[in-house]
Amino acid sequence: MTDQPTTTEQPETHARVPELPRVIQGGMGIAVSDWRLARAVCISGGLGVVSGTGIDTVLLRRLQDGDAGGEVRRALATFPNPALAQACLDRYFRPEGRAPGEAYARLPLPTADRSRDAWEMTLLGAFVEVTLAREGHDRPVGLNLLTKLQVHTLPALYGAMLAGVGTVIMGAGIPRDIPGILDAFAAGRPASLRVDVKGGDPLTLTFDPAEFDLRPVPLTRPDFYPIVSSHVLAGVLARKASGAVQGFIVEGPTAGGHNAPPRGPLTLDDRGQPVYGERDEVDLPAMRALGLPFWLAGGCGTPQALHEALAAGASGIQVGTLFAFARESGLRADLKEDVLTRAQTGTLDVFTDPLASPTGFPFKVVTLPGTLSQPEVYAARERVCDLGYLREAYRTQSGRVGWRCPAEPAQAYGAKGGDTADTVGRKCLCNALMADAGYAQVQRGRVTEPGLLTSGDGLAALRGWTPGYGAADVLRVLHG
Structure with missing residues (x-):
């Protein structure tokens, strides 16, 4: 990988x-x-x-579990570099799946100058996911990525574009460089991304298709919808991003997953949750004035919310929670059933945890037995950082670039110059979210990683939904 400025052409x-x-x-x-x-x-x-987060590991674990339906192999058979796809199968595909209690293979943790394994698998994983999502219809498919997962962004975008992705959606940060990257890939050129380094200047990563024996050809440029929590950020991205933005997802603090921190000094309520106020409300007239489409997200999973969004000038809504518990989602069946059963009795609770995520962003957590939301489960888990998606790059005293995560063992984090106080309450979202989708790692001592479920504040709206409903049911209800 070589330094190359991102083009805005x-x-x-x-x-x-x-x-x-x-x-x-x-x-x-x-x-x-x-x-x-x-x-x-x-x-x-x-x-x-489709989610592109951790897609390299998702691909690896699907193959190690035997790819029972054959879908992954069917998609890989259409990848433009057959040799790369076959090498992936030769290395990771297990026709009979893993033995009971056997750990999954692990990819080497990528760094700025050693990322080949992770990039190959991310490239293939994103291609597979978009390819399969596009089968059987002619509508566009979107890809969601987290801006803070910078090391994996370039191959994920390119793999998705090879498969014909129609829209890219990114939040959890300010994705200023992404439009120019999409432009460069669409024009058949390499593209570069700046990676933040704490205590030093950013690194530059460059993805060149030729380095993966992929012929650099023009590709269809997908639309780009950054996720924003304010009209000010939307305006900055509309005017100063590295290329054109086609719309916005306007996400409020009631949405699941990562939330933007409250504006101004941090204040916690009596449960220890961040308090959001008027300063955190989005100015919708200002959003309309930008002249670009936008969709409202966070607590929008009702026909009334869709009606109100349209009346406010939005193009529609983004909905997470209702789809997360639909039968087609990748969430583990036992978690779906548990949550939907509890929803009928009104015993569900969502806690906006200011500490859980290693990113420092508040993170929505569903209080559920057997998960890291329970203090005893969190205390019993042995800290390990073997996926590393949320690590931060930092400049060492010798001038080199190191990698650390406040959810790793506290002693290791401190040895890397981190403040061990920052490790308190941090949870390994990487392993926990893999577990939510049925890909839990088996750690030392044959201990299976616990999950940590996230959902929006609108979880109570599931009361009217019974296990087994589908995505079509959600859309039918929302459209009234």
Whole structure:
């Protein structure tokens, strides 16, 4: 990988959706918004979105579990570099699956100068996910990525574009560089991304298709919808991003997953949750004035919310929670049933945890037995950082770049120059979210990683939904 500035030149080709969707499905967790859910949403008339978070490990674990339906292998058979796809199968595919209690293989943790394994698998994983989501219909498919997962962003975008992704959605940060990256890939050129380094200047990573024996050809440029929590950020991205932005997802603090921190000094309520106020409300007239489509997200999973969003000038809504518990989602069946059963009795609770995420962003946590939401489960888990998606880069005293995560063992974090006080309450979202989707790692001592379920504050709205409902049911109800 070599340094190369990101270009802002616009390619001639660009994906345009003739009719904007009124409902966009949320890009939830790791493999919760999988290809099956996205495909079902698309077929029913919405914008289906696949999650690209941790897609390299998701691909690896599906192959190690035997790829029972053969879908992964079917998609890999269409990858433009057959040798790379076959090498992946030779290395990780287990026709009979893993033995009981056997750990999954692990990819080497990527760094700025040693990322080949992770990049190959991310490239293939994103291609597979979008390819499968696009089967059986002609509607666009979206890809969701977290801005803070910078090391995996470039191959995920390129793999998705090879498969014909129609829209890219990114939050959990300020994705200023992404439009220019999409432009460069669409024009058949390499693209670069700046990676934040604490205590030093940013690194530059460059993805060149030729280095993966992929012929650099023009690709369709997907639309780009950054997730914003304020009209000010939306305006900055509309004017100063590295290329064109086609719309916005306007997400409030009631949405699941990561939330933007409250504006101003941090204040906690009597439960220890961040307090949001008037300063955190989005100025919708200002959003309309930008002249770009936008969708409202966070507590919008009702027909009334869709009606109000349209009346306020939005193009529609983004909905996560209702889709997360639909039968097509990648969430574990036992978690779906447990939550939906509890919803009928009104015993569900969502806690906005200011500490759980290593990113420092508040993170919505469902209080559920057997998960890391329980103090005894959290205390019993042995800390390990073997996936590393949320690590931060930092400049060492010798001038080199190191990697650390406040959810790793406290002693290791301190040895890397981190403040061990920052490790208190931090949870390994990487392993926990893999577990939510049925890909839990088996750690030392044959201990299976526990999950940690996230959902929006609108979880109580599940009371009227019984196990087994589908994505089509959600869209039918939302559209009234």
